Amino acid sequence: MIYLDNAATTFKKPDIVYDAVMDTLKNNAGNPSRGSNRIALAASRKIFESRQRVAEFFNVKNSDEIIFTKNATEASNLILKGLLEAGDHIIISSLEHNAIYRPLNRLQQELGIELTIVDTEVAKVDFLSQVERAIREETKLLAVTHASNLTGNILPVKDLGELAQQKGIAFLVDAAQSAGTLEVNVEELKADFVIFTGHKGFFGPPGVGGAYINAEFELLPLLEGGSGGNSKQKLNPDLVPDKYESGTLNTPAIAGLGAGIEFINDISLENIREHKQELLKRTTSGLEEIAGLRILDSKISQRRVGIVAFKIEGLESAAIGDLLDKEYEIAVRTGLHCAPLAHQSLDSYDQGAVRISFSYFNTVQEVELFLEAVNEITTKRRY
Numbered sequence: 150m151i152y153l154d155n156a157a158t159t160f161k162k163p164d165i166v167y168d169a170v171m172d173t174l175k176n177n178a179g180n181p182s183r184g185s186n187r188i189a190l191a192a193s194r195k196i197f198e199s200r201q202r203v204a205e206f207f208n209v210k211n212s213d214e215i216i217f218t219k220n221a222t223e224a225s226n227l228i229l230k231g232l233l234e235a236g237d238h239i240i241i242s243s244l245e246h247n248a249i250y251r252p253l254n255r256l257q258q259e260l261g262i263e264l265t266i267v268d269t270e271v272a273k274v275d276f277l278s279q280v281e282r283a284i285r286e287e288t289k290l291l292a293v294t295h296a297s298n299l300t301g302n303i304l305p306v307k308d309l310g311e312l313a314q315q316k317g318i319a320f321l322v323d324a325a326q327s328a329g330t331l332e333v334n335v336e337e338l339k340a341d342f343v344i345f346t347g348h349k350g351f352f353g354p355p356g357v358g359g360a361y362i363n364a365e366f367e368l369l370p371l372l373e374g375g376s377g378g379n380s381k382q383k384l385n386p387d388l389v390p391d392k393y394e395s396g397t398l399n400t401p402a403i404a405g406l407g408a409g410i411e412f413i414n415d416i417s418l419e420n421i422r423e424h425k426q427e428l429l430k431r432t433t434s435g436l437e438e439i440a441g442l443r444i445l446d447s448k449i450s451q452r453r454v455g456i457v458a459f460k461i462e463g464l465e466s467a468a469i470g471d472l473l474d475k476e477y478e479i480a481v482r483t484g485l486h487c488a489p490l491a492h493q494s495l496d497s498y499d500q501g502a503v504r505i506s507f508s509y510f511n512t513v514q515e516v517e518l519f520l521e522a523v524n525e526i527t528t529k530r531r532y
């Protein structure tokens with residue numbers, strides 16, 4: 150099987166991740182922050198170590214500002230629902246994932262927040278000034294993805310962070326597709342919030358993700374309940390991270406995430422990025438030679454993470470995905486990729502597209518086999 154669906158989740162994990170999960174489950178999975186028996190303390194230590202690793206990765210000085218959730222979606226809900234109030238105005242891009250877009254739609258319906266979507270296709274290189282023009286007095290938050298989960302294009306987050314700071318607006322970066330490939334430095338980006346997920350570029354298992362939440366922001370917790378301490382208090386403690394982490398954490402997955410980051414640090418982000426760029430270059434040049442094939446490209450920047458999405462004239466994307474899986478044993482993702490706004494803006498909303506996405510473990514030979522398969526499918530129009 151050639152696995153090219155790493156933007157959905159990385160399927161092959163480094164051995165140290167498998168080992169960390171199993172070792173934690175077998176030997177260290179007491180209940181963290183609950184009790185002082187040695188197994189509970191071992192679990193707390195595992196979580197502390199992973200929290201430190203995540204904090205270092207994002208260049209966060211105080212690791213208490215790293216909150217563990219079960220994925221990026223929960224992190225997004227925690228921030229958006231904990232921060233926004235009636236009358237607030239929020240700006241997003243057309244490349245946002247439903248993890249951002251849907252909670253905002255809910256808040257629009259329930260609270261009457263106002264949403265401006267800046268279309269990256271319309272704006273292209275003028276994106277920054279279009280965002281600036283959208284800013285109003287009531288604008289509370291600018292929320293953008295670091296890299297599109299559909300086209301792989303990288304947004305100008307550094308410039309956007311500067312703009313947000315100048316205008317006194319909070320800035321949220323969705324790093325679900327960039328963490329593990331690009332540097333995500335909260336200080337450089339001037340980000341107040343970053344959301345991430347463990348199971349994609351970080352190589353962790355599913356079931357863990359999180360957020361960087363600047364401690365200057367006092368959000369309402371998304372969940373309330375047991376935090377392990379201050380049990381006499383009627384409400385969640387004000388202390389972070391406990392305030393936002395009610396309920397028992399997923400210690401084995403968190404340990405796996407920490408091991409994934411250790412692997413990335415050993416290989417280095419630069420090497421991972423270079424390897425993906427090589428695969429990307431070969432893929433795009435191969436795909437561009439296929440008649441009737443269109444690569445979806447939001448043109449907002451020349452730079453991309455290891456993701457390519459395409460459509461082939463006269464062929465249904467879902468059928469291409471099925472053939473790749475059943476006849477060539479190549480796993481890709483078709484459909485709308487939880488990014489309806491992006492498909493609308495790139496004129497692929499009706500049929501969706503075929504998306505392939507790389508991890509460090511993919512090879513050039515796999516790309517060649519994939520290109521041969523797409524060529525063959527296109528030539529024979531077999532569906």
Ligand SMILES: Cc1ncc(COP(=O)(O)O)c(C=O)c1O
Pocket residue numbers: 156157220221222223246248294296297298323325326346347358487
């Ligand atoms: C850009 C982006 N944001 C958020 C998410 C949500 O991640 P999760 O499903 O782990 O919550 C994804 C997942 O595909 C994504 O690509």
